[in-house]
Structure formats: C-alpha cells, structure tokens
Amino acid sequence: MLAVLSGCASRAEGVLIPTTIEAKGTSKVDVLVATTRKSSSVPGVLFSGERGKEPEMTEIAVSIPPESKRKVGQVQWPSRLPADPSKDFATVAISQLDANESRQWLRAHLPKSRRVLVFVHGFNNRYEDAVYRFAQIVHDSRADVAPVLFTWPSRGSIFAYNYDKExxxxxxxxxETMLRRIADDKGVGEVTVMAHSMGSWLTVEALRQMAIRDGRVSPKIQNVILASPDLDVDVFGRQLEELGAKRPKFTLFVSRDDRALQLSKRISGNVDRLGQIDPAQEPYRSELERAGITVLDLTALQGGDPLNHGKFAESPEVVKLLGNRLIAGQTVTDSPIGLGESIGALAVGTAQTVGSAASVAVSAPIAVFDPNTRRSYNDQVDRFGQSLGGTIQTAVGQ
Structure with missing residues (x-):
C-alpha cells in the first residue's frame, strides 16, 4: 500500500493541461473519451471522481515519448509541469464534443479494418489515469482500431472500494447506450470491448442489459477481453447464461498472485474472484471449456505493479499479444500445443499435465487455456493413440 501511495505522490497534478512543447520521435494517440464523472473546475483535471448527471464526451490527444526513452508497458508520468514530451507522456490537445461531433470523430478515426476498441478501466483510477493508461495500451499494442475509452466515477483511492463498486x-x-450507438453505426465493422478489474463487472452487466433489452448482444460486439476481472465467479456464471447462446467470445487474463483481488475476495464474502482462478483446476477447467472461454494465466509473469494487478498492460509480451491477436479477434493459439514464437513461450492448452505426460519441455510465463485448441489436440491424441494400440492414450491419462 505504501509503495502505491508513494508512487502516486511523485506525479504532477493537472497533467491534462495541453502543452505546446514539441520533441522529435514522439508518437500521438487520439482517444475518444466518454465519462459519467462530474466535471472538475481544477485546471488539468477535467473530471473528478464524483458522479455526473449526464455522460460527456471529450477528444484527447496524448503524446508518447520516443521508443528509446521508454519501456513498453509503462506510463511515464511527468513529475512537474509542463511535461517534457521527450521523456514524459504529455497532453497535446483537448476538445469537448457533443453527440454529433462524437459520431464524426468515430468515422474519421476508423481504420481500414473498421474495428473499434472500447476500454473500461478498473478500481482506483482517476480520469487522467484511465486516459494515459489506455493511450499506452493503444500505442504499445499497435492495435489497428479506433480507440474509445469509457471512464466511470472512481475516486482514485484504495479506501473507496464500495463507492467505486456502486x-x-x-x-x-x-x-450500454454507448456500445449500442457504436455498434449501430454503419461505418463500424467490429467492436472489441476490453475491461480491467472492477470495470469487468460494469462491462458484463452492460452487455447483459443489452441482451435482455434486445434479445441478444449486438453481433458487431464480437470479442470481450477481461483483464484481472474483479467478478464473483458465481455471478459471472449467471451473467454468461443471461447473455444467451449468441454472446461474444470471451478471453480472460488471470493471475493467482493478484493481491488486489485477494483483498477483494476477503471483503466480498470469501468467494473466488474470476481474475485469480486456476484455470487448470476443477471445477473451473470443465466450466470454462463448456463456455468456450479462453484464459491466459499470467501468474508466472513479473510485473512492475506491486499488487500484480496490471500485468496485462505492463508486460511487453502480453501487450503485443493484445495487438496482434486478441483485439483483432483472432484465435490465441496457432497449434494444438501453444502460442510458439508469438509471445516467445510455449503454452500448454488447458492442463500442464498433458504436456508433462507427453514429455514436452514447458517453461512458459504464460499458460493458455483454449477450449477450441484443447478439443483439436484431444482429437489428434485420440487418432494417434488408436493407431498405436492406445499407448499414447494411456500416457496422457485420458
């Protein structure tokens, strides 16, 4: 806790004041930001952690330092203002938008893929936290998307858990309304929604409401990525049922050493949180397979976050995977066994015992539970086992 607080104390306040300072080699990320926060009169803050009466839209351009001056996965917060774009993240432009201007922004920023990425942040995030983190994810993943951020009223305090949840x-x-408007836009081809932590609850609930109102989730919303989801596992199971059979494809990032979710579990009745399950253990292994959910276990990854709650955005390998595969709606795995060179590690489907029994050397920082991959792998094992009189079948333990 002290480490987190001391890290925040070294940051400058009011970073959303646009700077006119320029630096060579920088990149710029334009983000459309929708918020239910209350506007702030404090310069460079824009919106507080309190609740606004009506959603508001803003376009924010963020400057990213040159590649030689930063590490992939990190946000370089300025220690004082004005920010130095050569080494700091810096705000370069801000525009308040109405509904019509927001639609125009979306159409102007759609790439050839016509794909939109909507990001919903998690617990303990101020407005500027969400803006800069999302800009970092978009830049580092090099995702071919129009980036849209939805930021809800979080007070940005580790002591405001219940307020944030409400x-x-x-x-x-x-x-829900924003997602429907994006999906209804004729220019949009596909929508991926990515949520972190407590934002996962908000995201799945909004999609659940859409399914109840419309009979299904919009078919354009094809992929949902939940990173470190702060979701009661029992509640998530019920939410999935209510999304219906034609729901989006879900991918989860989990980590059993997530200290933030360990605390959430204790204050939420000691029920497992979705973001810290072991996907190789029952009953989760079978339930995830039946639901067709892909899980990436990041437990072995070392991140810079002392709470191990933000690995999905801080790991260069994971950020690259986000841009190359998941945001684009592609299957995580290329082969019956794992990811191969795509993240520089071998990942072993649903259970590492399969790899061990087959004497496959596994030293992967990321383990992948991919139901489709596992079924393909099992089919191959069955056929090969039959041809050898069942020898392989016995070795794998099936």
Missing amino acids: STNYSRDAL
Whole structure:
C-alpha cells in the first residue's frame, strides 16, 4: 500500500493541461473519451471522481515519448509541469464534443479494418489515469482500431472500494447506450470491448442489459477481453447464461498472485474472484471449456505493479499479444500445443499435465487455456493413440 501511495505522490497534478512543447520521435494517440464523472473546475483535471448527471464526451490527444526513452508497458508520468514530451507522456490537445461531433470523430478515426476498441478501466483510477493508461495500451499494442475509452466515477483511492463498486452500477446504462450507438453505426465493422478489474463487472452487466433489452448482444460486439476481472465467479456464471447462446467470445487474463483481488475476495464474502482462478483446476477447467472461454494465466509473469494487478498492460509480451491477436479477434493459439514464437513461450492448452505426460519441455510465463485448441489436440491424441494400440492414450491419462 505504501509503495502505491508513494508512487502516486511523485506525479504532477493537472497533467491534462495541453502543452505546446514539441520533441522529435514522439508518437500521438487520439482517444475518444466518454465519462459519467462530474466535471472538475481544477485546471488539468477535467473530471473528478464524483458522479455526473449526464455522460460527456471529450477528444484527447496524448503524446508518447520516443521508443528509446521508454519501456513498453509503462506510463511515464511527468513529475512537474509542463511535461517534457521527450521523456514524459504529455497532453497535446483537448476538445469537448457533443453527440454529433462524437459520431464524426468515430468515422474519421476508423481504420481500414473498421474495428473499434472500447476500454473500461478498473478500481482506483482517476480520469487522467484511465486516459494515459489506455493511450499506452493503444500505442504499445499497435492495435489497428479506433480507440474509445469509457471512464466511470472512481475516486482514485484504495479506501473507496464500495463507492467505486456502486459507481459501476451507476454507469451501466451509459455504457450500454454507448456500445449500442457504436455498434449501430454503419461505418463500424467490429467492436472489441476490453475491461480491467472492477470495470469487468460494469462491462458484463452492460452487455447483459443489452441482451435482455434486445434479445441478444449486438453481433458487431464480437470479442470481450477481461483483464484481472474483479467478478464473483458465481455471478459471472449467471451473467454468461443471461447473455444467451449468441454472446461474444470471451478471453480472460488471470493471475493467482493478484493481491488486489485477494483483498477483494476477503471483503466480498470469501468467494473466488474470476481474475485469480486456476484455470487448470476443477471445477473451473470443465466450466470454462463448456463456455468456450479462453484464459491466459499470467501468474508466472513479473510485473512492475506491486499488487500484480496490471500485468496485462505492463508486460511487453502480453501487450503485443493484445495487438496482434486478441483485439483483432483472432484465435490465441496457432497449434494444438501453444502460442510458439508469438509471445516467445510455449503454452500448454488447458492442463500442464498433458504436456508433462507427453514429455514436452514447458517453461512458459504464460499458460493458455483454449477450449477450441484443447478439443483439436484431444482429437489428434485420440487418432494417434488408436493407431498405436492406445499407448499414447494411456500416457496422457485420458
């Protein structure tokens, strides 16, 4: 806790004041930001952690330092203002938009893929936290998308857990409406929604409401990525059922050493949180397979976050995977066994015992539970086992 607080104390306040300073080699990320927060009169803050009466839209351009001056996965917060774009993240332009201007922004920023990425942040995030983190994800993943951020009223305090949770409930209708408007735009071809931590609750609830109102989730919303989801596993199971059979494809990032979710579990009745399950253990292994959910276990990855709650955005390998595969809606795995060179590690389907029994050397920082991959692998094992009189079948233990 002290480490987190001391890290925040070294940051400058009011970083959303646009700077006119320029630097060579920088990159720029334009983000459309929708929020249910209350506007702030403090310069460079824009929106507080309190709840606004109506959603508001803003276009924010963020400058990213040159590649030689930063590490992939990190946000370089300025220690003082004005920010130095050569080494710091810096705000370069801000524009308040109405509904019509927001639609125009979306159409102007759609890439050839016509894909939109909507990001919903998690617990303990101020407005500027969400903006800069999302800009980092978009830049580092090199995702071919129009980036849209939905930021809800979080007070940005580790002591405001219950307030933040109620703020997600407060924001469900606004997120649902925004997602529907994006999906209804004729220029949009596909939508991926990525949520972190408590934002996962908000995201799945908004999609659940859409399914109840419309009979299904919009077919354009094809992929949902939940990173470190702060979701009661029992509640998530019920939410999935209510999304219906034609729901989006879900991918989860989990980590059993997530200290933030360990605390959430204790204050939420000691029920497992979705983001810290072991996907190789029952009953989760069978349930995830039946639901067709892909899980990436990041437990062995070392991140810079002392709570191990933000590995999905800080790991260069994972950020690259986001841009190359998941945001684009592609299958995580290329082969019956794992990811291969795509993340520089071998990943072993649903259970590492399969790889061990087959004497496959596994030293992967990322383990992947991919139901489709596992079924393909099992079919191959069955055929090969039959041809050898069942020898392989016995070795694998099936």
